[in-house]
Amino acid sequence: MAQQTPERKAPNANRSIRNAVLVGLALGSPFIVGTLVSLDFETFLAVVFYLTFAAILPAFLGFRMGRVRAIGPRVGFLLGLVLNYLGLLILLLYPETGEPEQDTGRRCPHCDELIRSAARLCKHCRQPVEPVAIEPDFDD
Numbered sequence: 001m002a003q004q005t006p007e008r009k010a011p012n013a014n015r016s017i018r019n020a021v022l023v024g025l026a027l028g029s030p031f032i033v034g035t036l037v038s039l040d041f042e043t044f045l046a047v048v049f050y051l052t053f054a055a056i057l058p059a060f061l062g063f064r065m066g067r068v069r070a071i072g073p074r075v076g077f078l079l080g081l082v083l084n085y086l087g088l089l090i091l092l093l094y095p096e097t098g099e100p101e102q103d104t105g106r107r108c109p110h111c112d113e114l115i116r117s118a119a120r121l122c123k124h125c126r127q128p129v130e131p132v133a134i135e136p137d138f139d140d
Contacts, residue, residue, distance in 0.1 A: 058084045106132060 062080020
């Protein structure tokens, strides 16, 4: 009966993980140092949060998934970095859609219930009311 030997990790596996983390830190350290020198503490926390969860973590997950999916850890790491920044670029270039203005309404002069500004008839007491035109805000 042959004795089975446990699978051993390749000696370069730990070195690759260490290199991936060092590359992530090298890419992120200028942002951290620049933030420490010139910006306030809240901005520093935002940058650290971004680097941790939006830059290093996807790269590390790509590295790990690259090993699992047989595309290679380096390719997975690079895909994690590239897709992360591609998503950030799309987010920055995508036009911002403004939220529609909320009609806060007004009070009915007869029953004092809240109705829409453009209403001609109170939905609570069924009394006719004068509609109020909403003026657009062009100050932007």
